[in-house]
Amino acid sequence: MYYRKMRICCIVDLLLLTLMCGIFCCAKDDTLPLSDLRERLKVANGARGPDSQETVRVEVTGSGVLDLFASELRLRGSHPVVQPHQDNEKNILCWNGEIAEDENDGVKLSRALTAVETVEECAALFGTIEGPYAFVYYQATSRRLFFARDPVGRRSLLIHKPSIANPYFLLASVSTGLDPASEFEELSTDYIFCLELGKFFEMGDLPSAFDSCLTSLPRNSTNGALYSQPTRVNTEMPPDDWPLIADLETPDYLLPAAEDLITHLGRSVELRVRDIPQPCPGAARLAVLFSGGIDCTIIAFLAHRYIPSDQPIDLLNVAFENPRKLKNQAKKQSNVIQEAYMVPDRVTGLEEVEELRKLCPRVWNFVQVNVPYEEFQASRSLVESLMFPSRTVMDLVSQLSVWPSALYFASRGKGVIRDSNSEPVPYTTPARVLLNGLGSDELLGGYGRHRSAYNTGGWKGLIDELQLEIDRIPTRNLGRDDRVIACHGKETRHPFLSLTLIDFLARLPVHLKVDPRVPPAAGDKMLLRLAARKLGLVEASSRKKRAMQFGSHSAKMDGERRGDVAIDL
Known part of the structure; x- marks a missing residue:
């Protein structure tokens, strides 16, 4: 078995x-x-x-x-x-x-x-x-x-x-x-x-x-490595005849793993949203950093279970005005120019909030956080100061999963909300707690480098790469992101980075989590996609990963700059 x-x-x-x-x-x-x-x-x-x-x-x-x-x-x-x-x-x-x-x-x-x-x-x-x-x-x-x-x-x-x-x-x-x-x-x-x-x-x-x-x-936990350090990745290899998944309808042999992921992730979300004080009657006590991707969508879905249904949940969706992209677009489309903030993450966010509204009836405030180029430029010195000692261009605008400029504006939570048939209304989220989907790619094989590791080293190469991902989590950018978000008096919480959930996912054999033999929209983070489909999140389950700096159009707003170039503070 x-x-x-x-x-x-x-x-x-x-x-x-x-x-x-x-x-x-x-x-x-x-x-x-x-x-x-x-x-x-x-x-x-x-x-x-x-x-x-x-x-x-x-x-x-x-x-x-x-x-x-x-x-x-x-x-x-x-x-x-x-x-x-x-x-x-x-x-x-x-x-x-x-x-x-x-x-x-x-x-x-x-x-x-x-x-x-x-x-x-x-x-x-x-x-x-x-x-x-x-x-x-x-x-x-x-x-x-x-x-x-x-x-x-x-x-x-x-x-x-x-x-x-x-x-x-x-x-x-x-x-x-x-x-x-x-x-x-x-x-x-x-x-x-x-x-x-x-x-x-x-x-x-x-x-x-x-x-x-x-x-x-050393922490010397009586619970072994569970809380003293992240659990190491299971090195079990799949059998030679391990079947390919035909679609995202969960096969029987993957059903227990998908159900347990839902249980563990649901517990992690519950612990991070319970008993948050409500700012005032009718106000949102919780917000989700929301691009419309599978990670943030399944977190929002699970949060719905633990926040009273008569209270709103805010979905914070960031879009940057990118003069370089608008200029290139104008050259290609002389007659029709896309709205400056209708970037890929805004499109997927709008699509996914509709799926949530169908499955989870409540008020979902889709907060459009629109960042004009001038405002982005004006914020840079403050964001760079908060980032310190992280000081590269990559740290500022081009980071895997999250990046400081987007986090700065998202955590401020100032934007507009609108219904399909109404004018936009200015809105600032009162929520002090923000949920973040960071960690799923590292734990469940969501990056392109995981597919490359499999192509060059087979299942062992993929296992080794996933172990590197866990080893790198403590030295990546969580501290930097915490500094940026907290300047607004807000706290970000990471359901995927619960040490208990890391332990559960690390112990699972690799072939129950990811399958690089099938296309990315099915094989990458396969187990999470199966869990989302089981919950009814059909559109989210088949959405291909897109780096958020490109989804929000924050990348290369100042032209070509290498990501490891130091910023002059």
């Missing part, structure tokens, strides 16, 4: 969707100046959490001080909880994440950390957390500073290590861009880091002391 039924994990991976946070931490000799960088970083990180902001200062040793700042975007609960969290032992936690509890997850985690005695116990505790996170935790009795990002890197945390020019230690969710007063880089997702802060200050020379005072700790 080629498929083994797998139970659904439902232990501590249950998420509590509580808050989004901007974190800023500074450890320095208080006799040395920090110019105005500290205040500028507070402002930048404060934009991520408009509901509350607070700073706590700790005198660690003599002139050695630690400032911990947190801003909060409250996404669950009726009672305000101000960060940083402090307990009776004077431990301090800045938490930007999601855990499975029925109360504020930062409060719950703070209590759990109070009982931690060793550095190994602290690392093991974070090995039991499924949801996305970035955190900074000061343990008062040991004068240790713990900090980390989740193993998939779904939340941003940047680090500035002490240097001769800038002899202080900084952690921040977002920087102020290229700045001579800091040298930020993305924090690695591989470990829980522990800085012996007391020793660090006592040694005096902070740049020289840093490496000797820093320890990298």
Whole structure:
């Protein structure tokens, strides 16, 4: 039997969707100046959490001080909880994440950390957390500073290590861009880091002391690799006579896998949309980044199950005015010029929202986010600052699946909605939570390189490429995208990147997920297409993948520029 039924994990991976946070931490000799960088970083990180902001200062040793700042975007609960969290032992936690509890997850985690005695116990505790996170935790009795990002890197945390020019230690969710007063880089997702802060200050020379005072700790999850790192890809090969699928009507031998994908993905969506507070009666509490592709459509379909049917769901569809394409089009069609914003993603989005309306009766607000070329240009310096330390043209406009300029305008959520027989009405989404379909291509074989890997290396080549995809997820662009979206006080959630769902899909044999022997509109992400067809999403199930920078017409608006060229900030 080629498929083994797998139970659904439902232990501590249950998420509590509580808050989004901007974190800023500074450890320095208080006799040395920090110019105005500290205040500028507070402002930048404060934009991520408009509901509350607070700073706590700790005198660690003599002139050695630690400032911990947190801003909060409250996404669950009726009672305000101000960060940083402090307990009776004077431990301090800045938490930007999601855990499975029925109360504020930062409060719950703070209590759990109070009982931690060793550095190994602290690392093991974070090995039991499924949801996305970035955190900074000061343990008062040991004068240790713990900090980390989740193993998939779904939340941003940047680090500035002490240097001769800038002899202080900084952690921040977002920087102020290229700045001579800091040298930020993305924090690695591989470990829980522990800085012996007391020793660090006592040694005096902070740049020289840093490496000797820093320890990298594996998460050592009691659940094995499930939450400490993404599960490795199953290397099982298909039998020589493995059949080709004739169409997207699910054959019996693939039915269990398709049904379990629906169950696992549905659970992941449920955990990310439940209990989101409604801004006001009749307003949307949830929005979906929506191009009309299969990934975002199946997520929107599943979200419909868990949001009350009398409440709207916003579908955010971005289109850029591209002068280069309009100019080329004018040359080819002297008499008829297509509307500037009727780009491929707008066309497929309009088609797919109609399919959703037929299958899932409710108000679906199709928000047309139209970006004039001048507005795109005016936003570039801000977007590039938010992106930092990501600094290439590819990072700005031409990224697989999502890219910062589109995310910036989509998360702002400002556009128009219209019925087929009415004039467009200005609309700005009130939703603070945005669902994103990122991850399905990496896990289910949706990229052209997966087909190329099969053509050159057979099934083994495809398996190796899928393993590379999982290995690269933590170092791709999730932190960068988090920085861009959160500047509007919004949070993006990735149902496909649940560690539980990654585990389920990684364990499935490759031939149950993708079949590069058949055309792309059937073989690429085959299992997801079968699941969509089973749910009734017929049009979405057969839609061929299109890179979103081309679907929205954001690509090459400034002419030909190589994607790895650095941007002058």
